[in-house]
Amino acid sequence: MRGISKSFGAIKALQRVDLELNHGEVLGLVGDNAAGKSTLVKILSGVYAPDQGEIFIQGQRVEFASPADSRSLGIEMIYQDLAIVPNLSIAGNIFLGREPVKSFLGIKILDKRKMIEQSRQAIERLDVDIRSTKLSSAGLSGGQQQAVAVGRAIFFNPRVVIMDEPTAALSVKGIKKVLELVRELKERDISIILISHRLPNVFAVTDRIIILRTGKRVGERITKDTTPQEIIDLMVGMD
Known part of the structure; x- marks a missing residue:
């Protein structure tokens, strides 16, 4: 994703944000509330169209008119509310x-x-x-519901799975299971974007972290080379 911008009325949700995702990588996407995380991944999943910017998959420029277009190219999203009926x-x-x-x-x-x-x-x-x-x-328990949502996402052999706050309302046991599921997807060479406010979970499974603040990309770090405190400082503007 290159130079992605999106506004809702006078609110600038995203301002020229870049995001790269490598094959088989777990990418953490973090930021405070209203940082633009969910808006960015909803553009990637075809829910929103960007006002500006481009999306490339394996070097080819693509446009999504709907979530069905995104899914047809192998992008699956697991929403925070899971959408379990x-x-x-x-x-x-x-x-x-x-x-x-x-x-x-x-x-x-x-x-x-x-x-x-x-x-x-x-x-x-x-x-x-x-x-x-x-x-x-x-x-079903919270962890089991997450497993069903993940099962739904991976059944159709995706290239990318986006997980928006997958551990937000789970018990310790449920969180552990979700992190195991993330690792299993990585072992299958599926690329993952993980949005989470729980930095210990982000550090447990990601390879790289991108930080957003008020709609702008303010940093990128290799997970093993950074600390939770450095990420927090970037999130709140102490960089």
Whole structure:
């Protein structure tokens, strides 16, 4: 992403922000509230169009008119609220909006058997303790819901997974599971953008950190070569 700017009325949410993501890299994107983090990744995921700037994937300039355009190029986003529908089964949530169909007497119907089997395979790949994808999503723990959201994202073989505050409302056990999921995605050579206010989590799994402040990119650090205090200083303007 190069020179990305976005305004909402008089509010300048982003001002000429650059973001680079390497193959198989976990990139931390941090900043205080209203720094522009969510706006930036919503542009990358096709939710918003930038007012200025360009997006390149493997050197080719691309434009997204919708999230479907972004997904078609292998970019999946896991939102902070997860978008898990409680009254749907786990399988239904994994295939939400992209349900497989089959023909029966010339009529298109849901292929529920395929949904259950393939969603089971997706969950098994993540080594999550979920007995059956036929179960309702309503009784899942926070960590299990995150696993379903991750399973939905990776089922369609993405190049990039964006995770917006994935540990915000989780228990210590749930946080540990999410960090394990991030590491598993990295092992599959999937690139990840991780947005989080929890700097210990950012330092636990990222390779590199980009810092935003009031809509501007104010710093970039290699994770192993920096400290939480240096990142905080950049976030609040003590640099």
